[in-house]
Amino acid sequence: MTKLKIAVLGASGYTGADLIRLALLHPQMEIVALSGERKAGQAVDAVWPHFKAYPLPDLVTAESIDFSQVDAVFGCLPHATSQQIIRQIFEGPNPPKVIDLSADFRLRDPATYEQWYGNPHAALELQGEAVYGLTEHAREQLRSARLVACPGCYPTAALLALIPLLQNRLITPRNITINALSGVSGAGRSLKEANLFAEVAEAMHPYGLGHHRHMPEIEQELGKAAGEPLYISFTPHLVPINRGELETITVELTDGQSADSLREALAQRYADEPFVHVLPKGVAPATRMVRGSNHCVINVFPDRIPGRAIVVSAIDNLVKGSSGQAIQNFNVMFGLPETMGLEQAPLFP
Amino acid sequence: MTKLKIAVLGASGYTGADLIRLALLHPQMEIVALSGERKAGQAVDAVWPHFKAYPLPDLVTAESIDFSQVDAVFGCLPHATSQQIIRQIFEGPNPPKVIDLSADFRLRDPATYEQWYGNPHAALELQGEAVYGLTEHAREQLRSARLVACPGCYPTAALLALIPLLQNRLITPRNITINALSGVSGAGRSLKEANLFAEVAEAMHPYGLGHHRHMPEIEQELGKAAGEPLYISFTPHLVPINRGELETITVELTDGQSADSLREALAQRYADEPFVHVLPKGVAPATRMVRGSNHCVINVFPDRIPGRAIVVSAIDNLVKGSSGQAIQNFNVMFGLPETMGLEQAPLFP
Amino acid sequence: MTKLKIAVLGASGYTGADLIRLALLHPQMEIVALSGERKAGQAVDAVWPHFKAYPLPDLVTAESIDFSQVDAVFGCLPHATSQQIIRQIFEGPNPPKVIDLSADFRLRDPATYEQWYGNPHAALELQGEAVYGLTEHAREQLRSARLVACPGCYPTAALLALIPLLQNRLITPRNITINALSGVSGAGRSLKEANLFAEVAEAMHPYGLGHHRHMPEIEQELGKAAGEPLYISFTPHLVPINRGELETITVELTDGQSADSLREALAQRYADEPFVHVLPKGVAPATRMVRGSNHCVINVFPDRIPGRAIVVSAIDNLVKGSSGQAIQNFNVMFGLPETMGLEQAPLFP
């Protein structure tokens, strides 16, 4: 069987690198093009020495890629740039399917996009067409999609935990309070003082308080699940690890519900899912349970405040929160087994 | 002027070590005795090589100390053990003042103590007499106290931020939700698999969900401030750093209040405090601002959920959360300048 | 094709866990038994929560395993224990092949073993028979071996770099000075104060100065390559990372040699090796180039002292330094492609 030809745009960032790592192990993927605007012309192992042992094409500009010869494009570009290149791809002949990891096609409402990202959207029809690719909740649409917007890392961990609870009215849409912790790879490879080792190590702090761009995305999808608009509280924190994302979420129970009933509902919902695991009662999710893998672990605990519960969810931000979920979507879009290329167990210690 | 003679009980734990570190710099303290039951007979630098350059007495058993020759005792022992030794100290001749860093004298209600700590209290009169030593809110009682119960590390960060808000009815006593992050030194030097480097590094997870022992302590003091009993939600997380504690707290505003009015109220309340600092609008507290020091930094942010705000508080768990506050209390108890021995600036990077 | 049935002895240590991780991805391996004496009876995910998503047999005692039904045994037990169990395995009916990761069968000379490990060897014939499994230098013997002693982690990094240089007389056997840095997973999961997070983090120190047990092993194999006995200088250091081993080795050049000629010789020797990579001139080996993978990266640099060079070698101590090399040996022993199950690219960041 012929492998599917893929191109990775933005291969010089951490997300691009993790996509390459996973694609190298995928038996049906052939990497035919890698773009990196500022590093075009360089060999991959000049940018990513850890790929030295693997044959990979040199980095090129996105413009130089013949997309008509490609089956699928993974977009790991910054927002705003993404929408322009992806529009051009679809305007070309014989366009490939596009799995976009940027924020550009996640938000349904153009005004919301513009408000949070600061630029008017340049590909409105595509924005309307894109499938929001939280795999476990979007399989049917994914099968026929030509453009998939992969969820942000924070939204992935939150939505997997909360959507079933809202859909089944086990929790109210009020006062959902998400405290999130993230490793530093989520901030990307760009040169900012705040990301220097000596600033981050042996330290921690919240950021984006009250105005992080993943907020409207979470609200959009939770609102859909709840059947009504809602506001969430969301506070991310930077923690000195490379990979990992953990969300501790307090929720209000509807009548008759409890931490146990929520856990049971999630366990049933995800019983057949290969990547989402509800832990036994009392076991706290930890990022070390998922490091380097596409897994998500979830659990629910009683809150000391009556009528509430605490939901905890952990993923690897670069895998299930980004490149792994993108490949999971690719598998669905191309009719492959969903776990293909994603079978690796977590790396611990 | 003659220095005050101090003894440190439990000098082989991290809290004891940080107390020694600070005492060495205190111009009015002379360390005359250090106890460590299992390490009695050893030189301090066998247990703590970083003190090699400093002349310190060898470790002894607590029983072998002549407390009548000591001005102040710092208790860094585990709970249950603390109350027994401290009772004996006060039964002896010419007893010193005692600053206890354990949990034994923090809770007012014997039944609550027994429920959360599993043993009946063995020194009930002392429990009733002890002053809860959150320095900024207990100065008057501290001046005449002979027994001070230093707050736990998590309570310290939470109470400094919340007490003024509750006392002034700027927030409601409902739905106070505390998400806390702590460095690993808070878990002590005991041998547990969960505290091994390879388990903790490059990882993070919540623990004690719904049943951490600092809960009743926070509730007791917040209830006092609110004038009514209350329940809090409190979820601590283990983060791979040595020192530092950060709490991100969502609160419900009372009518007419806002993040700005809360910040302003805290700024006024702590304007003259040497160790509590309300940051300028928009600046997120970070543990790197306080590492190794007795400072606490606080700020308030608007929450996206209307009618709520986010309060953030950061301390060094071993200093303001433990040994530093103990010395601050010592200074008040002995009529010394409150900052004596605590002037060191944070260590960054 | 039927998979090969494997048993992992000592599955509750980090080495055992990494062997399971790799075996799960190996298309020709079926894990049929896992032993862990103190944790016998427990489910694997109670000991290793990161394997929750994978079906694995519960832990049992080694004695309870029917080794006649197993094709290969991986021994991840402590030294001394290993030799006893492995002798019993070979005394049983239809014994499997054994790949031992302990130190018990590495040393050829019983007296040397007893001197460094403190106990007389209990399986002398097996000690004589075992193949020292540095794969790239032992393939022929491995094909017919029934007992393989996998090299220690430090020896692996040193020997891959130095054997070709000594065999070809490019360096002298004198004054080989190995400075080694290791992550903490190498110390295992046992409860020692020295391995606690708060002791190790934000710190580093040498250990085993002048008497580390990997010394005689390195000397044995280097002596074989040099054709004469030799002494090495070897100083390992503990560094606060989970995985990774880096060795910086100064060597004396023989006449006419240079850093360039050494690099060229190594590049030629390893040109066709899938896991050993000589880097381009000037590129320093780094553990991030190999994390989580079976790769080794090597380079050579001029020393400022005339007549010497600096050889640098990096591996992941748990993979090429332990479980990965064990599986590589397994592949050779069973006639499988040598890279099977080991194709995963390094995990970075």
Place this chain on the structure above:
Amino acid sequence: MTKLKIAVLGASGYTGADLIRLALLHPQMEIVALSGERKAGQAVDAVWPHFKAYPLPDLVTAESIDFSQVDAVFGCLPHATSQQIIRQIFEGPNPPKVIDLSADFRLRDPATYEQWYGNPHAALELQGEAVYGLTEHAREQLRSARLVACPGCYPTAALLALIPLLQNRLITPRNITINALSGVSGAGRSLKEANLFAEVAEAMHPYGLGHHRHMPEIEQELGKAAGEPLYISFTPHLVPINRGELETITVELTDGQSADSLREALAQRYADEPFVHVLPKGVAPATRMVRGSNHCVINVFPDRIPGRAIVVSAIDNLVKGSSGQAIQNFNVMFGLPETMGLEQAPLFP
């Protein structure tokens, strides 16, 4: 008594920050000016939030400082820039004493300077006049110096360990091999991809192999001690910690010497030194013994190669390796007790 007025040039780097931290605790120092070219006009706590609680002057340009009103200047500027500003300072009226932490005045030979730093020296007379400020070996000259060149961090750890051994002919000047490990703060606060958290964490690698700029400095001072020119082998490694420097040095013994005799000689030489400590036989120096302090710990071990020994030395690169030693020099230059302001014990954990 009036305090001495000091200015810190380059106060926006990590070295400058640590100098401020220490100066704040120094009873005879008053910080009257802080320069930071690119951050001139900013408040200190905008650049260094951890100094929020301390009254400090805003950052200004170096040009705007009236040096005639200053008693001492600490130069924390990059090389080349340093020499120009310091020349101007000495050309002005009533010049202060200058303690320079850059590399500009460390090398005696202008040609060596130009070769290693790439620019001709712009203040040759000052270069000739400057005292090389390894305090323990330069006290007499320091007392009357007006310009002191503080040693680099790597040289400090190496020279303290080796100078007495060479001076007393206990080791030969041949084959001195220094393997050094350093925390990341030594790389400064400049924006380089190599210093990003995600690049450095959970990783380690050597750098500057064969051409690090601290080499000629170490050779100059060791050559002086040996009475003859010499070459050293020096390989620094980057380790994921903030602070700390550890050097493991193999040396050749002269006739009749041993590890024990070397340790004894060092112990005698440093017996009265407040900051240099020779550890008991068998105790390995560790950076956690000195973190945040001005101490240096040293020990000597037998090497397995006959006729050699291993010398290990540990410091905090920002304190004894930089700002602490600068203040120690300041104390000597102004006739103050040498430990003034440097009494703080190490911070552990």
